[in-house]
Amino acid sequence: MKPPSTNPLAADIKWMLGSCLDQPSDLRERSRDCWLPSVWWTPEEEKFHLPAAAAQPKDDLQLSTLLAWAQENGVVLVPRGGGTGTLGAAVPEAGTVVIDTTRMRSFKLGQDEKGPFVRAGAGWTGAALEAKLNESGLSLCHFPDSMAASTVGGWISTRSFGQLSMRYGGIEQQVLSVVAVYPGGRVMEEEASVHLGAEGTLAVMSEAALRCRKTPGSWDGLGIRFPSLEDALGAARRAFDLLAPPSALMLQGPMDVYAAGLRVGYPGEFGFIKELVSACVLRIPLLLELFKRHVRNEWVLILIFENAPEGSAWNVLARLGVSPESASRELAAAWGESCFQWNPVSLRRAAELFCFLDVFDAWAPWDRLSGLERTLREAVSPYAFTTSFLKHFDKDGACLQMSFAGARRKRIECVGAYEAAWRAGHEACLRFGARASHHRGIGLARQPWIKACTDARWHAALRERKASADPFNILNPRKMGL
Ligand SMILES: Cc1cc2nc3c(=O)[nH]c(=O)nc-3n(C[C@H](O)[C@H](O)[C@H](O)COP(=O)(O)OP(=O)(O)OC[C@H]3O[C@@H](n4cnc5c(N)ncnc54)[C@H](O)[C@@H]3O)c2cc1C
Structure with missing residues (x-):
């Protein structure tokens, strides 16, 4: 017999799967992902997103039972993986059930x-x-x-x-x-x-x-300095056309070394001190201005080759028409060290200090990348400190990843500046005719600009599929404009 419960959804799930998360701390954790505005929610705002329960199915059978039950009872479900999405795609509405997939590990x-x-x-x-x-x-x-x-x-x-x-x-x-x-x-x-x-x-x-x-075995890499984005893009194009595909090819903008230091995941015991310093620096525009003056306006092309004999990366320089003086292995190594440094506790702590650091991803063809970078930088800079990275090149174009960071003294000012930067970025992309999304998705954050973020035909096909796959709209409703 089902035990009586004050939370009937959780009781049903326990009955079906043998367990269910329904404690306030579990639900609070699953009410948000890494979308920054969710860190700044007031208690009232949080109430709109607290799920009623979180189910943790461990295989197809349990998942299938859960989805059959949900459709029959009109229960809304929101799938959730690691909750690292930065746009609110896994953010539920109040009273729904989150499907936490982390026990499915066949x-x-x-x-x-x-x-x-x-x-x-x-x-x-x-x-x-x-x-x-x-x-x-x-x-x-x-x-x-x-x-x-x-x-x-x-x-x-x-x-x-x-x-x-x-x-x-x-x-x-x-x-x-x-x-x-x-x-x-x-x-x-x-x-x-x-x-x-x-x-x-x-x-x-x-x-x-x-x-x-x-x-992959060891890798060899080079960073090559260029005096402008246009020069760096020219070399990137030559590298793309002439070399066997390197494992990574990226263009790092002038401020990125600084931004690497600001990134939210500081390893080691001094992380919190760095967060505080970053928060102070970002709050004092004069310090930022001084800093900007010390940063040389140069772009770095990073090339990484796997399983390459040590030193072999230098052989590509002649093919790219660049002098060895502008290249260094240290620049590539520094990039390598700045990867995978993320830790969610730091991300949240920095945001709680009313600091924001987020990434805007957009896509444009090769010949429009430089214009997109300038347009987006000019649009977002009044609200946040920006730094650019171009990556994920293919034959048609590349992704511009613009980090934007800022800090304010009060919550309301911080939310305002963050939202203004986000809006300015999308409107700039719209004006410029670039796609305002590459690999970070849509979530809640991009709902107002969904047309600028998705391919129209792809979105129409998704809508059609949704109508037949989920006729009662119980799966992650109102996301993807559906
Ligand atoms: C510091 C940082 C760095 C990042 N770097 C990168 C990067 O280098 N490259 C990159 O691509 N992204 C990056 N991201 C974004 C994020 O990590 C990716 O979008 C990632 O793919 C999300 O995975 P997740 O498991 O956390 O999904 P969640 O955030 O939990 O969910 C994302 C979406 O997927 C859906 N979903 C999850 N699991 C399932 C499932 N089993 N079935 C159906 N739907 C499901 C959810 O409903 C939601 O809509 C970064 C994020 C942060 C915070």
Whole structure:
């Protein structure tokens, strides 16, 4: 017999799955992701997003039972992986049920004509799955900055890109198929394409088959300085056309070294002191101005080659037409050290000091990248300190990743400045005709600009699929403009 409960949804879930999270701290944690405004919610605002319960299914069968029950009872479900999304895609509405996928950790290696692959539960975090694969000499070669906590399901749902995307592509090139569980409980093994970027609005993925490779060996890299973005882009284009694809090819903007220091994840015991210093510096525009004057206006092209004999990266310089004086291994090593430094506690603590550091991702063709960088910088700079990075190049164009940071004395001023920067960025992209999103998704933050952020045909197809896959709109409703 079902035990009586003051929380009937949690009681039903316990009855079906044997457990359910319903304690206030568990629900509060799952009421938000890494979308900064959720850190600044007042207690009243938080109430609009507190779920009634969080279910943690561990396999297809439990997931299917849950989705059948939800459709029958009109219960709204919000899938959640690691909660590292920065746009509120996993943020629930009050009274809904969060499906926390982190217990779904099946693991099976396989082999097909193209090489090894792994069937991995959707709840594996990148770091844990990578460590497990490394035991067999294998790697996913998918290394997003958030890999310590982001999950396989989250990657597919947001169309994630890792640091070595130049060579291996984004997650869309690496995923072979998925197991998806639909509202009503239907379980389907199918192509991943329909779920790429769908942000959990169609089905909940329980598993994915992902291509694996041999664990990469040592890497050799170079950073090459250029006096302007246009010069750096010219060299990047030559590198793209002339070289066998490097594992990474990026352009680091003049302020990025400073921004690397400001990044939210400071390792080590002095992290909190650095956060305080950053907060102070950002609050005093004069200090920032002084700092800016000391930063040389140069761009750095970073090239990373895997399994390359030490020193071999220098051989590319002649092909790119650059002099060895402008190149250094240290610049590439410094970039390598700044990756994967993220830690969510620091992110939250910095935001609680009314500091913000976020990333705006946009896409443009090669010949418009420099114009996009200037337009976006000019639009966002009145509200925040900006720094630019160009990465994930392909034959058509690249992603501009603009970090923007600021701090204010009061919560309300901080929220105002952050929102103004965010709005200015999107409006600038609209005016410029660039796509205001690349690999970070849409979430709640981008709902007002969804047309500027998605391909119209793709979005129309998603809408059509949603109507047949989830006719009662119980999966992550109101996300993706659905
Ligand atoms: C410091 C930092 C650095 C980052 N760096 C990168 C980077 O280098 N590259 C990059 O691509 N992104 C990056 N991100 C963004 C984020 O990590 C990615 O969007 C990631 O893919 C989200 O994964 P997650 O498991 O945390 O998903 P969540 O945030 O939990 O969820 C994201 C979306 O996926 C849906 N979802 C999750 N699991 C499932 C499932 N099993 N089935 C169906 N839907 C599901 C959710 O409903 C939600 O809509 C970064 C974020 C931070 C905070």
